[in-house]
Amino acid sequence: MADVTTPAATRPHEKYDRLIAVARKHPPTAAAVCHPCDAVSLESAVEAAKFGLMKPILVGPPARVRDVAQKGGLDISAFELVESAHSHDSAAKAVELIRAGRAEALMKGSLHTDELMGAAVSRDKGIRTGRRISHCFVMDVPGHPDALIISDAAVNIAPTLEDKVDIVQNAIDLAHALGSAEVRVAILSAMETVNPKVSSTIEAAALCKMADRGQITGAVLDGPLALDNAISPDAAAIKHIVSPVAGRANVLIVPDLEAGNMLAKSLSFLAGADAAGIVLGTRVPIILTSRADSLLTRLASCAVAVLVAAARRAQEMALAKSAV
CATH class of the missing domain: 3.40.50.10950 (Rossmann fold)
Known part of the structure; x- marks a missing residue:
């Protein structure tokens, strides 16, 4: 070793x-x-x-x-x-x-x-506990400045909006436990605009408003965001997205298990990332x-x-x- x-x-x-x-x-x-x-x-x-x-x-x-x-x-x-x-x-x-x-x-x-x-x-x-159980990957991606927390890619198959509140809060609490000074949560979808035909964009917007109302605490949230403008400052700038999260996210919340599993495995097998796993809740x-x-x-x-x-x-x- x-x-x-x-x-x-x-x-x-x-x-x-x-x-x-x-x-x-x-x-x-x-x-x-x-x-x-x-x-x-x-x-x-x-x-x-x-x-x-x-x-x-x-x-x-x-x-x-x-x-x-x-x-x-x-x-x-x-x-x-x-x-x-x-x-x-x-x-x-x-x-x-x-x-x-x-x-x-x-x-x-x-x-x-x-x-x-x-x-x-x-x-x-x-x-x-009273919380929904969820899984987080803490991913070490070569060349990326921060560890990335990805949730949920292993436990919740098709989480509801109510489930996602706990999934987000569990991930935020984990980021604080790991010593993150500022937790920046991107709620991912396939696009960065709310589209009534894409339910993940509506849920992302709802989660952000819940954070504004104190129903989710300890972080700044933004979404919907596509993966590129969540982690790439250049991509966020091209799309004219002005946000403390866009291009700087250190927590990525995926729409469902399939998306999360594919994201985590893509980083592992294509980008040489390691994925430490933990279950919370x-x-x-x-x-x-x-x-x-x-x-x-x-x-x-x-x-x-x-x-x-x-x-x-x-x-x-x-x-x-x-x-x-």
Whole structure:
């Protein structure tokens, strides 16, 4: 693995370097690692612990986990190992660790995302909040000055306007947790004008007005915006779009999952971007990594979870002080 502490000038993904460096300033976050029964997921937990990002609690069949560790030369002797019978049992027990207050993050191992999320969203035994659950990619695009948050490209298939309010707010809160001084949200569509025949343009305009009325907070919003005039100052200038967001967006809200998935994968496979993934709207951040992710990307996903958990602790402390 390349050294993620290498100076930014010699690395193509310096934004992830900075993200990991900031996360390492916080104490390691206790994380329930659900069913780490393959080399990639177990390595992710081990490396995150080595970097001081996480304190893993492994949840899985002990014989399988130890066999993977032995074959991969991974030392898990310092980690707690919670026994489970199979992947569904792993998901239930990992979520229970969250409910018991023993972990502040949930990390996907070698089980299907649906299994993990099914346990997380269970109405009786899950970790729901009042917010709509949504996914964010934090993308490190080579040559682009800022990390880009893209939502939602993995959870909400065809979100309603009501869903999008929470999707936007989750993304804004994430941007603040990552240390963004100014959060600039572009609500994307295929065009930058409101067209009654294109519902995403109408919803974009409504979301911006909701932000004006304080129904969405913590950021400046603009939309509808096409992708080019959301991220390119030149494209925005050509279209004569005068806006604090146009050409400078650091959060991109897509119309639906299909658009978001294609956007994220286009950046990954055509522009060489890395995509750290996190699920928000639950009691704790959920780290969703892919077996195809580089180790740096998996560590970046862990770093995002660390910063989200730290922001939530700070918020809870502030609320506790105000209640006294």
